[in-house]
Amino acid sequence: MSILVFATLLAASCASSNPDDQNQKAKRGAGIGAAAGAVVGAMIGNQTGNPKTGAAVGAAIGAAAGGVIGHRMDQQQKELQQIPGVEVSRPAENEIAVQLTNDILFDFNSAALRPESQQTLRDLAGNFQRYPDETISVEGHTDNVGAIDYNQNLSERRAYSVKDYLSTQGVPGSRITAIGYGESRPKASNETPEGRQLNRRVEIHIRATQS
Template sequence: MKHLSKIVLATIFLFGLTSVKAQDADNPWAIGIGVNAVDFYPTGEDAPLGGFFDEYFNTGDHWNILPAVSKLSVSRYIGAGFVGELSGTINQIDKYGDRSVSDLSYYAADLSLDYSLRAMLNTGWFDPNIGIGGGYTWIGDQDAEDISNLDSFSLNGKLGVNFWFSDHVALSVESKYKEFFEVETASHFQHSAGIKFIFGGKDTDGDGIYDKYDECPEEPGLEEFNGCPDSDGDGIEDRQDACPNEAGLAQFDGCPDSDGDGIADPDDDCPDTAGLAELNGCPDSDGDGIRDGDDNCPNEAGPAENDGCPWPDSDGDGILDKDDDCPNEAGPAASNGCPEPSAEVISELNEYSKTVLFDFNKATIRSESEEALQSIVDIMNEYPQTIFHVEGHTDSVGAEAYNMKLSKERAASVEQWLEENGVPANRLTSEGYGESRPIATNDTPQGRQENRRVEISLDKDREMKQ
């Protein structure tokens, strides 16, 4: 008993009182090791025996105890709280009732069916049980005539308690009554105490959750996830976690959002810099719709076709270089950013146009006017984006309708000559104004001569013809 006490104390120290499990379907097997005491006295009414249960706890006078491990047992859970147990015990008998005898050898093999009251009592570590069974006991020969031939089959009944210190270890104590069939006076009580170890539950991954309950039996996991792991510790089991090795948020299926922009890192092209969903999580500092990494001017809004930079206006004329036919020379929008002829140039053109002569009452240009017309062509081609307007005018002599017709035809003749000699047609327009725009009096020959003229001006009201 002294050695058993040390074992019990060591077990309590190692395992402590925790939430425990008894022998059940998860851990069906158990082995036990302990000591036993045999007491013949409180089993009858004839000397040398006492009355039934008389002096039941008189350990000093009646109990036979072998000071060594003297009991081994193996048991298996059957179901519904029932356990079958096979036990073997040895002892030395020197007290037979109230008599002393020479040391008798004692061997017993017993089989029992036990029922646990633990579930019925709704307890945890306290596990009382009752059992019934039978066995055979061998008690060695001795000289006393009245206690010879004690070997016999027996019918056994027992009451015991298991005190569970952990999931797999219990202190087990029991008291068993053995009713002998062949030698009635040899019936006796056998008490035992020891340690019981349960085992047999399969836990492949060693996570404390048996395979039959473990949804991930080959990966150590957590009880709250039925044995499945949560590798990154974010509270989302790996099976449901799109990023099982990075702690994340449930709203992102377990993935992190490192930059806090509301876009999970796996879907974020710029996971360390807060950005916009429409740009896959990348920033657009200047708001031009081009993410900074692809924007050559990330702090200045600009179009994609210019790599995110604003279009330049090299000549400062208010027309972007991309729309400016003359990006290095300032000019108005009417001439697509190219410079227009100055007043001096227009005056020069008209000095040449004054020398253009026509046949009398005709629109045919006289040959001596071609030199002046070629000078006009040369000047016009210096301004490739300018649209020139050719005007035809007459004096007031003759019918007004005739004068209008003649002025239109002469203006058209000049326009045609210029086109045929190098000025693109889309840069020329013409119109006749008849006698409606005199620049001198029509009362004198000199004045009428000045009124019969061709003038050239800028056509600012029309776009260049294609």
């Protein structure tokens, strides 16, 4: 019985104040909600001995949770797009990607943040604090100029520089991971200066949780 009460409360807490908006966002967050609903539905089915009831309640919970997550990430994406110097995209319904070029963040061959880049990172940190139920992955990338091992190390140090700065601005370090990919994930051709500039970047991937 406790699982049923929990499920009812969870579904109610996920309700949007705008029914039309809820319907739209439920579709965007359906993948996330389905996963959460499946887990709760299985728990209900096991406790009640009625798998059909569990599946039905789980589906309802999943739809409601997915709607809230989709709406929340849509709003966050709009806010991030107002920050100067960043490129914002949506690679998945439960993920936002923010790209910053290394030429803005760092001097050549350096992992020390440039002073002029710190305002952008402060703005990002403020946004991340307003949406605490998400994980943040900071990824460093380089072009193919120089030794592979050197580029790998540089990309890692730059990723950690961004992570550490975000932490100093109030984003819990437990939410942030940092990883360097070196030159292994180019975004454009390294045959041109323009392409190499695009490949020298830091990407921040924000992923929704099921909170």
